[in-house]
Every structure is written in C-alpha cells, then in structure tokens.
Amino acid sequence: MDSAVESGEVTLKLREVRAATGLSLSKAAELTGVSKAMLGQIERGESSPTIATLWKIAKGFQLPLSALIGPASLRDPADERLFRTVTFPGSIKVKIVFPFDPMLGAETFHVTLAPGQSYESAAHASGVTEEVFVLHGALEILRDGDWVPLRTGQGLRFAADLPHGYRSGAEGAAFLNMHHYPQQTGLPV
Amino acid sequence: MDSAVESGEVTLKLREVRAATGLSLSKAAELTGVSKAMLGQIERGESSPTIATLWKIAKGFQLPLSALIGPASLRDPADERLFRTVTFPGSIKVKIVFPFDPMLGAETFHVTLAPGQSYESAAHASGVTEEVFVLHGALEILRDGDWVPLRTGQGLRFAADLPHGYRSGAEGAAFLNMHHYPQQTGLPV
C-alpha cells in the first residue's frame, strides 16, 4: 500500500546496504533471521518494520542500527550547503558545518560572536557534551560557574547538561562548536 | 509478559525522555499522534514500536530518532586507544585538541601539512567516520578514489574505513580532524 510510502518520513537504506554487500534477499534473510518476503517489502517501502526486526537486520549485517535509518550522511560537501542555518534568539550567527548524524551522535556548528556579545544556554539533555575550538578572536566560556578564557586555537570540552554560556572579547570571536549526544548504537542483549 | 522483554534487545529511553520533559502520557499522545496506551506499552517494553511510530514520537518531542533508541549502556573505558601524542609517518604535525573519550567515541586532532605535503591513510576499523575542517590554506582529500578540494572554512565528513588521504596546496594547510568511533557489536566475522 502507498500508506507505508506516505508515512515513511524515514527512509531506510536497506536496499543500498544490501546492494553494497552484493547479497541476495534469500541470503540476507538467512543472515538476519527476517523472512526475505519481509525484507523485500521493507526495501520497497511497503512495510514499516518494527525496531525489533530492524535490529535483527542491523545485527545480521553487523551494522549499527542507525546505519539503516535516515538519509545517507556520508555525502559530498555539496550536500552540506543546503543544510539549515540556525539562528538563536541572541542573534548569534550559527552555520552548520556537519549536520547531525544519528550514527555518530554528533553535529558541528560554526558560531560567530560580535565583539562583546554573549550568549547563555540552558542545560541540554542529559549526557550531552560540547566541544569548542576557537577559530578567531578570544572567547570566554561559562562552565560550572566560572568563565574560562580561550584564545585562538584553543579548545575546551565540557558537559552541556548544565547551564553554560559564551562571550567574546573586544575583537569578537568565531568558534567551532561540536555537540556530542550520548551514543545510542545499541548492543545486543 | 516477559516475552516482550526478552525479545526486546533494544531498550527505548522513552520513559526517561518523557520524564525529563515532565509530560504526561496523554499530552505526549496528543503531541506525537500516538495513542497513550501504545506509548505506555512501549515504555514498559510490552510492545516493539514500528519505526513509523517511533518517528512520530521523535518528531513530537523534537528529538533526533537516536535519542530514543538503544541503551545508553556503559562501555568499559578499557580501550587501548588512549594515546596522547600521535606521530604519523611522513612527519605530519599532529596535536591533540580533544583526547579520545570512550563516552563520546570521539577524538580531535589538529593537523598541519607543509606546502605540497601529502599523507595517505590505510582503511581504519569498520564504521570509523572522520570529519575534516580546514583552518588555514587549501586541502584535498582522497575519498572514494576522488580528490575532493576544500578551502579554508570548509568541512568534509567521510567514512574512514576506506583508504583515504590528505594533501595540501602550495600554501600548506592546517585542519581539524575529528575521528568518530562506533560502538562495536562484538561479533566476529
């Protein structure tokens, strides 16, 4: 039915993965423990698999679960241009360098602060870690209640599930900001 | 039934996420378009959701899909990858910006290439992803047999489990090099 296709905002890369390994549906079925009929339906978008069966498939192919989910993220740099640009309330300029990848659990932003500009961020979800690498200018980062000074070429890694903030010096600042979300690549059992 | 628990090798973090936002099942149902009965069953592990409904949930909570998947299982940090200083053949200059963190599965290097210098790397372990962000100069990256040109401020993400390489232009280059290691399934081939 087309309902599956229409509902599928999630595009599964099963066919690509299987094609990459050169396996037939039968062998893939034997390898994963999922019937080849079902594998075929999933590939054609006629069926929306359970995460249980999706896990079987991932395990059979010895891949992380996220390798089957979502758009292919290992792409040429052309793709990276059309990713959204985020603008935060404080009107800091944020460009996306590396979009979020569920397989990596990471994304990277390019942030520009005007001279003397500051931005405070509320606590993120639990387990989130941020890394900051200063490209230009000088920067101070509020971490654990202290403002840590950073110069160009310096980096700082800190837990982002606490309130934190950034403020630039008199010359402004530009920095890379990597967000790491807790690894989700599940383990069997 | 414990059959659900047993079959569910994937544990979902729905309950934690919902608790973190302080939402009730009813409001979560209204927000996501998934019935609260089903949400409850999923939380208790009595039902293995379809990726379609899992996607609804993630979208309702405005979270990446991976935020719901998988046990944030604690991997033992016993990893031999804890080297602090890296020296590659060809005498490329490599400084460690962010050391390897087993929780993140990531590390970041600062690499400097002399003008015209090149370095080719063999394939890394399966599933390793690299990200490169050019700080100074111009760079070309060998990926899938093609040399991809990058200028200052540009980035490239690619799978590092294939042979790849870097070479600088006439002015040399400096770039950040992030390595992302996946969590292993542990199954031998």
Added chain:
DNA sequence: ATCCGATGTGCGTTATAACGTACAAGTGGA
C-alpha cells in the same frame, strides 16, 4: 468526607507487520 480532573493501565477490535509457501521471470550450463 465527596467530588473532580488527571494520572497510567487493562481490554476488545482493527490494522498491519511478519511468516512460510508458491509462483513468474531470469541466468547459465550441458
């Protein structure tokens, strides 16, 4: 105390995911 709204869970029905088998088309081989 009784009401009230909200919480999360159990039940019966419907939709559909998943299976096993059977089938049509394609590929070589002798």
Added chain:
DNA sequence: TCCACTTGTACGTTATAACGCACATCGGAT
C-alpha cells in the same frame, strides 16, 4: 533446446502493533 537453480514478488495465515474506550488510583479542592 531443456533443465536446474536463483532472483524477487504475490498470496494466505498468523502474530502483534496500534487504536479507542473503560477502569482503578491518586491528588487537590471544596
């Protein structure tokens, strides 16, 4: 050519995901 084999898809059945509704429980307010 005929045959043995593999490819992927179609069919009928079973298991279960997902729904709507009803129920028990817990607070807070009156």
